[in-house]
Amino acid sequence: KKSPVNTSAKKKMIFGDRGMTLEEEINESNKYYRSHDIAVIYKKPTPIQIVKVDYPKRSRAVIKEAYFAQASTTDYNGIYNGYYIDFEAKETTHKNTFPLKNFHQHQIDHLRACQKQGGICFVIIKYVSLKRYFIMPVDNLFEYWNGQRNNGPKSIQLKQIIDCSVEVSPDYNPTLPYIKAVQSLIESGREKK
């Protein structure tokens, strides 16, 4: 006689085992959201500084020398239900902290400018080894960022992230249902001071 299969636990294992990066998980989710008319959100292409291009006859142009350039904005933007959405995605292998050096001043500045215009701005943080995902509103990020620049802690504690964020569990379709968390940020008004 077979023992009953715990499909929920089985599912969790399968999801957890796919070994996708956070970026892949978000890109897959965005594909789902677009095809279901839920949101139109894309990863911005990495800016490339092109130095040399060959134009061979009868075939397409080949970039022969180019460099990765510094992005001026964040990873993702788009629209959800009339709201402008803008966020940065970060993964960490740390277990109890999140080092603020993962952020760059231009990302903070961009998120601040978008929030000022009325956008819904946040960070998605993935703890790779814990397999936990958090949607942290930028107001909390700004607080820790400013603290650090005034000789405060250089890292955010996991406990602090849990306190101020909405946690998202990975799922099947979409892979990372983060829009649910965004909706709850909007409803609670937590995306704005």
Added chain:
Amino acid sequence: KKSPVNTSAKKKMIFGDRGMTLEEEINESNKYYRSHDIAVIYKKPTPIQIVKVDYPKRSRAVIKEAYFAQASTTDYNGIYNGYYIDFEAKETTHKNTFPLKNFHQHQIDHLRACQKQGGICFVIIKYVSLKRYFIMPVDNLFEYWNGQRNNGPKSIQLKQIIDCSVEVSPDYNPTLPYIKAVQSLIESGREKK
């Protein structure tokens, strides 16, 4: 005795003579809008398909083989006063028409999806030789696009563009004050059916 200088006419000539592309004019305007907290709008980087990268010791990574990839979206997006903004910029050397083959199906699909989510979507058309700029709501574009696919005209007439668009005159700072036209689209509700 010197004759009085018509500064307005002089200015016009200078602006008209700078020989910037439409993309340069919009990028400069966006810089102005960002620095004055009016809007946060960027050109999306061209997507590049990277094939080969060298990582030389003690110096930065060099892309040695890469190709221009097809963009899935439009040229520009961002936020203005709480509104998600999405648009495509096109210049033409034609004088009386605008060929619809300047658009690609994926751009039309993307604009449609963004409008469905409540975004403000439009096209900026520059008639290079006429030095005239038009902000055309996407509803009008969709109409001509669909018409063309049903054996209608393959081009939009300048007269039709004048009728359905808001015209923008180039200026000094910002170079192309298109947000003024966007505001008037929003106020007249012309960005939506």
